[in-house]
Amino acid sequence: xxxxxxxxxLSQTRITDGNTQAPAEQKTHKFWATQxxxxxxxxPPLEDGCIEPSSPRDQVRQEPYPLPKEFEWVTxxxxxxxxxxxxxxxxxxxxxxxxxxxxxxxxxxxFLRWALTPPGYVKEWHVGVRVSANKKLVAFIxxxxxxxxxxxxxxxxxxxxxxxxxxKLRSKRLAPVLIKEVTRxxxxxGIFQAIYTAGTVIPTPIAVCRYYHRSINIPKLLxxxxxxxxxxxxxxxxxxxxxxxxxxxxxxxPMEERDVTSVAELFARYMQRFDMVPLMxxxxxxxxxxxxxxxxxxxxxxxxxxVTWTYVVExxxxxxxxxxxxxxxxxxxxxxxxxxxxxxxxYLYYYATDVAFKDGADEDGxxxxxxxxxxxxxxxxxxxxxxDVFNALTLMDNVPILKDLKFGLGDGYLNFYLYNxxxxxxxxxxxxxxxxxxxxxxxxxx
Ligand SMILES: CC(C)(COP(=O)(O)OP(=O)(O)OC[C@H]1O[C@@H](n2cnc3c(N)ncnc32)[C@H](O)[C@@H]1OP(=O)(O)O)[C@@H](O)C(=O)NCCC(=O)NCCS
Numbered sequence: 001x002x003x004x005x006x007x008x009x010l011s012q013t014r015i016t017d018g019n020t021q022a023p024a025e026q027k028t029h030k031f032w033a034t035q036x037x038x039x040x041x042x043x044p045p046l047e048d049g050c051i052e053p054s055s056p057r058d059q060v061r062q063e064p065y066p067l068p069k070e071f072e073w074v075t076x077x078x079x080x081x082x083x084x085x086x087x088x089x090x091x092x093x094x095x096x097x098x099x100x101x102x103x104x105x106x107x108x109x110x111f112l113r114w115a116l117t118p119p120g121y122v123k124e125w126h127v128g129v130r131v132s133a134n135k136k137l138v139a140f141i142x143x144x145x146x147x148x149x150x151x152x153x154x155x156x157x158x159x160x161x162x163x164x165x166x167x168k169l170r171s172k173r174l175a176p177v178l179i180k181e182v183t184r185x186x187x188x189x190g191i192f193q194a195i196y197t198a199g200t201v202i203p204t205p206i207a208v209c210r211y212y213h214r215s216i217n218i219p220k221l222l223x224x225x226x227x228x229x230x231x232x233x234x235x236x237x238x239x240x241x242x243x244x245x246x247x248x249x250x251x252x253x254p255m256e257e258r259d260v261t262s263v264a265e266l267f268a269r270y271m272q273r274f275d276m277v278p279l280m281x282x283x284x285x286x287x288x289x290x291x292x293x294x295x296x297x298x299x300x301x302x303x304x305x306x307v308t309w310t311y312v313v314e315x316x317x318x319x320x321x322x323x324x325x326x327x328x329x330x331x332x333x334x335x336x337x338x339x340x341x342x343x344x345x346x347y348l349y350y351y352a353t354d355v356a357f358k359d360g361a362d363e364d365g366x367x368x369x370x371x372x373x374x375x376x377x378x379x380x381x382x383x384x385x386x387x388d389v390f391n392a393l394t395l396m397d398n399v400p401i402l403k404d405l406k407f408g409l410g411d412g413y414l415n416f417y418l419y420n421x422x423x424x425x426x427x428x429x430x431x432x433x434x435x436x437x438x439x440x441x442x443x444x445x446x
Contacts, residue, residue: 048152076126099412102224127140214379224340225337250377252313345390378390
């Protein structure tokens with residue numbers, strides 16, 4: 001395949017977790033205009049910090065916000081299989097779709113349990129709305145704790161995610177009530193900042209990233225219309241071009257309990273490269289990278305209920321972990337296609353390599369080359385785990401390696417937001433203030 005063919009093929013690959021980017025928003029935001037977030041037209045702050053001060057607990061509103069009388073608030077127990085399934089079912093039918101309404105995220109029950117129960121999670125931050133008459137769950141929003149460093153400042157924060165309203169209840173201004181209620185419950189725990197992402201533009205993104213997709217199972221992706229055979233090419237040629245080696249290049253092995261400390265050290269040091277990053281304790285490292293690797297073997301490359309794959313490279317002399325990568329499984333339901341009902345998608349999660357700490361390795365290309373090999377191995381492991389496609393965003397050190405690893409530009413954008421925190425724009429899909437594209441953002445949201 002010529003470079004031109006490849007570019008054309010890659011540009012025709014499409015999947016997204018959200019809406020395409022609207023041009024600079026000029027519309028009014030009745031709700032967001034009242035919230036402590038940077039507003040349209042605000043200048044970059046002279047100093048980073050909160051927008052409104054924290055309140056003592058007794059000054060936080062104690063009663064839930066009022067709901068229309070047919071509905072009631074509930075705290076969802078995500079560890080309870082019945083309630084977990086209710087959230088899973090709500091999201092499976094009503095959560096994020098791509099622009100063409102041909103794919104919808106399908107978070108598994110295991111995924112939701114993992115994502116919503118990191119160390120220190122607060123049950124009350126898993127907020128549901130039920131119809132009072134029949135107790136049907138019709139809306140959901142959640143928060144989990146996350147300590148953040150944004151540029152030079154560290155603070156306790158919450159990661160707010162999975163807002164979802166039943167399709168029949170849309171455009172009734174229920175979303176602001178959900179957001180205010182989860183915010184109230186987060187305030188009650190003494191936390192006044194949040195991080196969240198959306199495909200849509202609201203006031204005001206602190207970073208924007210783009211999705212890239214690496215096709216793995218070409219025949220299936222063609223059958224579901226996820227990708228197309230470009231002019232001047234054939235399906236056979238696409239299969240050949242995208243074929244992955246049978247075995248990883250590096251001596252990678254699945255992460256184990258004994259690796260937790262070493263992975264945590266490597267991760268913390270590596271993440272100093274980026275402007276906005278999570279700060280993880282050993283327990284958080286264990287939870288995020290190790291706790292969701294499934295139970296018994298299901299088939300080659302995948303265990304029952306497996307959500308994450310974390311692989312490490314160990315120095316055999318020092319027993320130190322020199323590199324690791326991880327990715328998670330988030331399938332999408334294929335809507336209106338008779339041949340397939342699901343696309344298996346792997347998403348690049350966190351990674352690190354100690355090559356970054358060697359003098360000059362960034363400048364002379366050694367770091368890029370190591371990352372290409374490392375993430376190339378992630379693609380091989382993902383392929384063995386049955387992923388049809390592998391997705392990544394323009395964050396961390398991804399930007400320079402995506403093209404060489406045959407990722408194609410998607411049509412989805414992901415906007416990053418901070419609640420009650422001011423900071424200048426961070427480098428996501430584009431360079432910002434001399435910081436290379438991607439390196440402003442070191443948070444991967446699930
Ligand atoms: C996102 C969703 C909950 C919004 O509900 P809705 O019924 O469309 O919107 P409502 O009428 O209740 O509320 C509109 C307000 O919520 C805001 N809003 C909508 N989606 C939002 C989001 N993802 N994050 C934050 N605020 C959002 C709007 O900007 C608007 O406020 P504004 O007037 O200040 O601009 C709903 O469309 C949904 O469930 N979509 C599918 C799942 C999804 O996309 N989730 C978001 C993932 S980031």
